[in-house]
Amino acid sequence: MGLAIDVWALGCVAVQMVLGFDALFALADKHEVLSPKAVAAAWPSYEPVALRALVFDCLLVRDPxxxxxxxxxxxxxxxxxxxxxxxxxxxxxx
Structure with a gap:
């Protein structure tokens, strides 16, 4: 997996910085899988569109x-x- 894991981890850090909490643990407590769809539901509308695109189009890509x-x-x-x-x-x- 190599690079794919690093890119996914960067996406997780970006999500944590934007949302103010660790989405991995928050969703794990609910027995859910971290998915772009789950994170997008909590994503604030005031964040830059380019940041949202970076996270969901480049970083949180499920297929390595x-x-x-x-x-x-x-x-x-x-x-x-x-x-x-x-x-x-x-x-x-x-």
């Missing part, structure tokens, strides 16, 4: 064969304008 590559995630419109080279060099922002 359809997993987004690192390049696809980095090229997503949510990250438009982000200087990835500066991120790689450890740039700090004031």
């Amino acid at each position: 064969a359809q997993c987004a590559s690192v390049a696809q995630v980095m090229a997503h419109s949510f990250f438009e304008g982000l200087d990835w080279e500066a991120v790689r060099k450890g740039a700090t922002w004031a």
